[in-house]
Amino acid sequence: MLVITCPFCGPRDEREFEYCGPAAPPRPEDASVVSDRGWVEYLTSPPNPVGPVEEIWWHKRGCEAWIRLCRDTVTHEILPTREVRK
């Protein structure tokens, strides 16, 4: 059970949040102009690092903020979080 610091609510229990996948690079503004390979890679092959990974969590049972955080996949250490908009 992690403690995740919501930028609005402070440190909260992981059970208030929902994991919403790795933080992919931004979706292309217009998907039709990307190369096939680029599109497939964007969709299917997010980074899988042994170490810090950027991911998206949603404070679903809290303030509903969308949070981008950097979690170490080996230690679970969470580097400072921020709201995704920023």
Added chain:
Amino acid sequence: MKRGNRLPDGGLIDRERQINFTFNGRSFTGLAGDSVASALLANDRMLIGRSFKYHRPRGIMSAGYEEPGALVEFEAGSASGNEIPALLPLREGMRVKSVNCWPSPEFDLGGVNQLLAPLLPAGFYYKTFMRPDWALFEPWVRRAAGLAAVPRAAPEEGAYETRNLNCDILVVGAGAAGLTAASIGAASGLRIVIADMDRQPGGALLGCEAWIEELPGTDWVRKTAAELKAADNVRLLRNTLVWACREQNLLMARQNPERSGERERNWRLRARQLIIATGAVERMMVFPGNDRPGVMLASSVRNYVHRYAVRPGRRALIFTCNDTANEAVPALTNAGIEIAAIVDTRPEPQSVPTSGIRHIHGAAITRTSGRKRVRGALIRHANGRMEQIECDLVALSGGWNPSLQLWSQARQPITYNHRTSMFVPVAKAAAIRCAGAADGCIGLAAALRSGAMAGAAAIKACGCRASAAIPECSPQTRYNAGPWWHDEAPGRAQNAFVDVMNDVTLADIHLALREGYRSIEHVKRYTTAGMGLDQGRTGNVNIVGAIAEATAADMETIGVTTFRSPVAPVSFGSIQGTREGSVLLPYRHTPLTEWNVSRGAVMYEAGARWRRPGYFPQSGESMHQAVNREAGAVRNSVGVYDGSPLGTFAVKGRDAARLLDMLYTNRFSDLPLHQGRYGIMLTDDGLILDDGVSFRLGECEFLMSTSTANAARVYRHVQKFLHLERPDWQVWMTDLTCQWMNATICGPAAREIVAALGTDIDLGRGKFPFMTIREGMVAGLPARISRVSFTGELSFEINVRARDLCQLWERVIDAGKAYGITPIGSETNHVLRVEKGFLSLGHEVDGTTDPYDLGMGWIMSKKKSDFLGKRSVSLRRRRGVPRRELVGLATADPAQVIPEGAPLTPGGRREKSEGVVTASVWSECCGRSVSLALLQDGRARHGETVHIRTPEEVMEARVTGSCAWDPQGTRMRS
């Protein structure tokens, strides 16, 4: 007291309160403060049960959770699996019995296994029982397994609960070190929690005589604990085993109830700083016959004498390789235990010998004698001379194993210390530290000092000032232990146990090494050493030592196996706490649940935890009959259903239309005011996520609906897209599912009923067409009516505030009486939508289809340059590989309903399928069964005969269009 092993005075027991209990059906008496083990020893019961594999007699070997020998279980109704008698506080009326023996531990038929032992070395089962087949042998092997019986009765409800607690410093273990650390912490004002698994604080101090600050050890404990209890900022948890250390200093603990009626608690403790003061466990010594009842750990003998005033034997032989066993001598002598000799493996005396006691140096026990109780031991002197010494108690001290389970679970490093022959922690992490014996500080003075230092350091780490006041006690010499892993035991290694609990011998370790199982993990897995209930606490290091000796490797290189939680077994009930049944999976209800139940509806969960009516059987009706009646009502007159669980969302803001254009494959920005449009939503993978109708309520406001089961997923999908990809768009999505609830009136007579309810909305045919929405008053309630149809009939979905739904519903039923209005359930809804060929999540939309597959290519906008999923759909379809497409099926036998999910195969042969039946129902209005299927290249195959194959039969059907009822849609538009 008869058979008197109880000493006339001393002990932390209440001699005034006798407690009656039974063991293997015989009645015994103990005292308040006793454990089951001490009470049994007081009654001269050393033999407790039989061992796991060889059914050797086993007795009580220790006074704590490291117990490798004795296991008991509760009788019948209160069975709770295997229990360690030393950990069970004695209670009135307790009924315990031996495990793994029949008919009794004294005479056990399974004991025949001892004769077979030469045939049963480690891993013997990998080499045999292969022919003719393992299946013939398995039942016999299984029957022999398992120790105690499985609990068969659930405890009463409310036996468990979960609590959360945050603190600045958590001290695990309330021994000398833990109490000292907590006392220093208490003065700092920080929030301190100190947890100890025992019934009373004190740790090793309960089991030995000591003086701290001029008080007897137990008095110092009592005084310190009282001070801690009095402090507002300290919480002392007794009976609390901290069993796991998870990420970010989350510690899991189980607190046993102290009195009957209390709950067993699961604690989630979150600590800024963790101090592990869990002490150390005395190590077994490995020599032939080291498992015989009467062989005990030296510290445990001392513990029984001091804490329980019980004398486990009359004449003791002490066998040791370190300094601590000597300290036990005075207590044992005072208790009237005659010391036959102290056998020390180290050649030279290391400490001042106790006068009047025979010390033998450089010697070892090479075997014990006796059958169900040790009667003597054979000593090999340094010069090789053998000597038999009579005794009924062998007290072992093979050195100490710091209890590092929590430390190791926290992924902290461990190293081997040669001077003390121990694996000890290497301080590294800032938020976790060890103290006392757990830190390798053996002896009271060292433990007190270490506890004070750890406490002060933790306080400093919390940003407070601390002074490490170290309690005074008698000075001690530096602790030494000679490494001694086993007696050489020529030819008798098969009786020298390295793991008493799992019956693993030195011979087994050597066999594993011989066969190439060299890694400590291989040895452990091949021999099962250390995998028992006691986790090999007393024996694991001896195994490492044996490997080191046999392979000439370094102790540190071999290392210890991974420590896994829990530290000691904990009940599943305590882990669950109060989360059971409806608390675990709460239902969602609409306001109509009571009405539905009172009308005899068959209720069940129908997705997203909503409790909904499946159908409303009238007297004696089967489900089939009820559904036919309900469907007939909708097709011929009128029905009503509660459509509230359907996901409903408000989408508002300047960019609302733009958002819907992005989410759905078709266009919404050109939707006129008060009109609705059906849309399909894809994931960016190009597969259908959901479908539904959205209405435009204003230039910048839409009302969006989703399927019931998917509402939460869609909400997340949209929010994620908005927040991550288009944070600059000015649009907000709000979940209204539980705000607006509806009664949906459907059927040819629906308009008359809405009119009869009384409304200011013009219901005229031209005035309120299909796929539009109106706001106004209905039956005196503020309402929104939308003209959508999931049934294919004329339909009015009357949405009101949730609190008004019951009232509306009653009025609808009243108003519809004249038309025979019929409430319908979700089973009927399913029939109606299959007749219409409408899509359903989990049927046609199974995560593999796109709109083209469903014959809805028209909904894929060609004008929009981008929407979610567009790119992927075009990429996937570019190669023109044939795909499964939605078709209808008309079975050759019109009465035949196909099992849903049945595969279609070419010619009905038993081969790879070419399609799947997604839905099939009996259609009363069509007079035949109506089915939908996804069929390879299906749209090109209309009119063709295809075959459906189930394990039972092969069915024929003709491929048709997917809409069997009113294909033009005139009825729902009427």
Added chain:
Amino acid sequence: MADAAVSRSRSQRYSAFSLLAGAFRQHRGWRPAWREPPLEQCYDIVIVGAGGHGLATAYYLARHHGSKRRIAVLERGWLGGGNVARNTVTIRSNYLRDESIPFYVKSVALYEGLTKELNFNLMHSRRGMIDVINTWPKLREIRRRRMVMDLHGATYRPISVDEIRRRIPLLTGGGPQSRLPILAGMLHPDAAVNRHDAVAWGYARAAGGLGVAIHQNTEVKSLLCDESGAVCGVETSRGRILAGKTALAVSGHTTSLTDTAGLRLPLRSFNLTAFVSEPVRPVLDCIVNCPDLGVYLSQSDKGEFVIGGAPDPGQSFRRDIRQNVFEDTVCALLELFPSFKRLKLLRQWGGHLDMAHDASPIMSPTERPGLYISAGWWGGYKAIPAGGMTFAHLLATGTPHPLMEKFTLDRFPHLDFIIESGTTAAV
């Protein structure tokens, strides 16, 4: 025939007789179970990872595809120490898709003959699995499975709730008044459990007997590429090793290695937890699976209940136990078996594995000539024999085995996913 491979080897035969003979010599005559020859600088095929899949691949390569090849298996730690050492030994073939079922049917069949083939008792116990169903959508899916499985020779048959309760008397939860009443059940008689360490050791011993070199404590640090981009070997903690073909069977670590060759794969690594109870007398003679509650269990020959649940949220390279996930699984277990509240947890552990974007396995050549991967095994224990056999085929012939031809990386450029569960692994 089945034993031919092993009898050719220098391994000692195991039997009741040899055990008896061993007893007379106080078991001093047993020789090492597998070969540990000196490390060479060059092999025809290097398999990275001595887990279940790696060892099985080596065995089938040596057995079916000629003994001339020099084959090495490189292992970072101790052989059999990967996921084969930490799983719930559930062997079954109740899949949904035509692409998947034949492969798992083959794997189950291979497992059944494996004890005799390897001359190593895997204690393979074909005790069947009972799926306990609590919701209508799941019942629909499970019935669909049954009918598709029948096409491919896998058996799955309905079992009444009464019959379930008769066979599993302790399953007293899920009654008509409970929150999730048991609606129906399905029996999968082909399902089995066995002894996981024995599978690794049996394959290692048999492969060693056929000349495969197994090198433990040899960590592969990176892949070696030549100037054309082809993979020509590996850099290890014991030096550089050249290989004609390099095969990765490293579970969660696939991308860590392919990253070193600049190759991106649609894989992410997750942690999956399992736990066992204290040992108790045998009371459960089948595997029980409850997909609606998210828990499955069986009882080992030692008497421990072996229990598994859902993966942790988020990627992970930590063999971990997340308390929230674990508690959910315990709650699910106790909904079905309320008397287990009194039973005790003995041991728990985690293991990491990688999952492809569509949650189906990948067995494939790669863009880099010379590099082959077998990855994305999610519940890959059941797939070890057929996975090894088909990967050996791919390595020997360069073309995918017919059972696995749909499972190559080729499916991704066209987004032709093989979706088992009904949803993508989008999160």
